[in-house]
Amino acid sequence: MxxxxxxxxxxxxxxxxxxxxxxxxxxxxxxxxxxxxxxxxxxxxxxxxxxxxxxxxxxxxxxxxxxxxxxxxxxxxxxxxxxxxxxxxxxxxxxxxxxxxxxxxxxxxxxxxxxxxxxxxxxxxxxxxxxxxxxxxxxxxxxxxxxxxxxxxxxxxxxxxxxxxxxxxxxxxxTTSARGGCWFCHNQSVDQLRLLRRNYQEYWALMLKWDKDSPVTFHPDGHTVHDFDRRFALEDEGLIYPDEYFRWEMLESEMLNYRLF
Ligand code: SF4
Known part of the structure; x- marks a missing residue:
């Protein structure tokens, strides 16, 4: 023993x-x-x-x-x-x-x-x-x-x-915002996903590739890694504010058009 x-x-x-x-x-x-x-x-x-x-x-x-x-x-x-x-x-x-x-x-x-x-x-x-x-x-x-x-x-x-x-x-x-557990984990927070996309682009690209092939959505509510990618890209463009209360409907074109003009 x-x-x-x-x-x-x-x-x-x-x-x-x-x-x-x-x-x-x-x-x-x-x-x-x-x-x-x-x-x-x-x-x-x-x-x-x-x-x-x-x-x-x-x-x-x-x-x-x-x-x-x-x-x-x-x-x-x-x-x-x-x-x-x-x-x-x-x-x-x-x-x-x-x-x-x-x-x-x-x-x-x-x-x-x-x-x-x-x-x-x-x-x-x-x-x-x-x-x-x-x-x-x-x-x-x-x-x-x-x-x-x-x-x-x-x-x-x-x-x-x-x-x-x-x-x-x-x-x-x-002591830092480093994530414990797998960097591709479906259970990680939105903040951790955002950091992954920003700091580890090659890993994010791999997640997008897997996401395209997956018969199961990344989140059980039907949202995919591609949805998160779009959300973060719109944040980068200043069309969505990371600190505001987020709803997926915000990605609808009507609301974005309003902010654009
Ligand atoms: S739940 Fe799966 S993907 Fe997430 S940290 Fe555990 S082993 Fe990794």
Whole structure:
């Protein structure tokens, strides 16, 4: 049996290292389930990629453990273009590609994240997961083989953040507008999408390409990445103001003509 820390690089997850050290618990391996956008492009934005590399160096130097980055069987792009219905389960979508994940039963979690996590630990291994003492709603994830060093040490989320700051292990997602999670995520906020389009044009272009091929709209209300692209372009032209209350009807030509003249 091995003692494995499942690392997400969030503050609670990293602070587990401090709590494990404090309590003198054993730690054999540290594993991270990694998602890739394509074969060559990570799902993390560059500031997060840099942070992970730096954190890995600090961890290796202080704890002597090399963080294992484990990938699922597919990249996001490969999963996006997989045909549905390969499992033989009847579905009205059979024969079509997956496209953007739907809100219910998000395939990205099932096909990219969970298989990578499953590869990380064997059935009898003892897994450490980063759930803070003041997150009781998440306690249901704990079991005989999954425990939280933070709960045992009595560390709250605020204490985890403080520990990360002191140990130079605080991710940029807490201090800048950098996004945690995949840059192409359908669950991200409008502000994050706007920043992605502005700062990472090659990634935005890839999202537009995928969007064109997807049988599922980016958002469940029927709006596509192309809709967001039009909205942001109109903001750039000064025809829509980013800080005003937005309604999709504002993209209708009548309202825009009014503003134009
Ligand atoms: S961050 Fe979004 S796209 Fe990435 S695995 Fe999670 S739900 Fe899917």
């Amino acid at each position: 091995e003692h494995i820390l499942s690392l997400s690089y969030g503050k609670d997850s990293l602070a587990c290292l401090g709590a494990i050290e404090l309590m003198g618990w054993p730690l054999d391996r540290i594993v991270h389930a990694e998602v890739w956008a394509t074969d060559t492009i990570p799902a993390d934005l560059p500031p997060m990629v840099e942070f992970k590399a730096r954190a890995d160096e600090i961890i290796k130097a202080r704890w002597g453990i090399t963080v294992e980055h484990v990938r699922g069987p597919y990249t996001f792009e490969q999963g996006f273009y997989l045909l549905r219905g390969r499992t033989g389960i009847k579905s009205k979508f059979a024969g079509r590609i997956y496209g953007w994940p739907m809100q219910r039963g998000q395939w990205c979690l099932q096909q990219l994240k969970l298989p990578a996590i499953a590869k990380c630990a064997r059935k009898n291994d003892n897994q450490y997961i980063g759930i803070a003492k003041d997150e009781p709603k998440r306690f249901k994830a704990l079991s005989e083989t999954k425990c939280s060093p933070l709960v045992e040490a009595g560390w709250t989320e605020a204490m985890c953040r403080e520990w990360c700051e002191k140990n130079d292990l605080l991710s940029p997602i807490y």
